Amino acid sequence: xxxxxxxxxxxxxxxDVTLDLVRDGxxxxxxxxxTILLTIYLEQPPHTVRGLAAKLNVTKPVITRALDxxxxxxxxTRRRDEKDMRNVIxxxxxxxxxxxxxxxxxxxxxxxxxxx
Numbered sequence: 001x002x003x004x005x006x007x008x009x010x011x012x013x014x015x016d017v018t019l020d021l022v023r024d025g026x027x028x029x030x031x032x033x034x035t036i037l038l039t040i041y042l043e044q045p046p047h048t049v050r051g052l053a054a055k056l057n058v059t060k061p062v063i064t065r066a067l068d069x070x071x072x073x074x075x076x077t078r079r080r081d082e083k084d085m086r087n088v089i090x091x092x093x094x095x096x097x098x099x100x101x102x103x104x105x106x107x108x109x110x111x112x113x114x115x116x
Contacts, residue, residue, distance in 0.1 A: 009114055016110045021103065027073055032058070033066045040076060040090055041100040047090040048081070075099055 005013065022028055029037070035056065040047050049067070053060045067090060070076045075096035081087035 003111070005114070013107070013110055013114060016113075017103075017107050020106050020110065026099070027069070029069075030066075032056075032062070033069060036063065036066045037070060037075060037096070037100065041092060041097065045090075045092070049078075049088045049090070052090070070096070 036052060039052060039055065049060050049063045052063045056063070067076060067078060071078060073095075074093055077091045077093055078088050079091065081089050
C-alpha cells in the first residue's frame with residue numbers, strides 16, 4: 001500500500017496522533033521512548049539493551065532509562081540471558097502489544113480524516 005502525503009499533511013497526521021495519545025491519559029512518551037517501543041514490537045526479537053543501543057546509536061543507559069519507564073507500565077519486561085549473563089533480553093508483554101496496536105489504530109483513524 002502506497003500513501004502519498006504532502007509534508008503539511010504528514011505533520012498534521014503526526015500532530016493529531018500524538019495529541020490523541022496525550023489526551024487519552026496514557027503515559028506521555030518521548031519520541032525516543034516511542035522509537036524504542038516500536039522497534040521492540042515491529043522488529044523480530046530477540047532484542048537486547050546492547051543491540052537496541054547499537055541500532056539506535058544511543059548509549060545503553062539511554063535504553064535502560066526508557067525500559068525502566070516502559071517496564072513500570074508493563075509494556076516490556078527484561079531478563080538476563082542465561083547463555084550470556086552480560087546481555088539483558090527485552091521481552092514483549094500483552095499490555096505492550098495492545099498499546100502498540102492501539103497506536104496503529106489511532107494512526108489509521110486519523111489518516112482517514114485527512115482531506116483528499
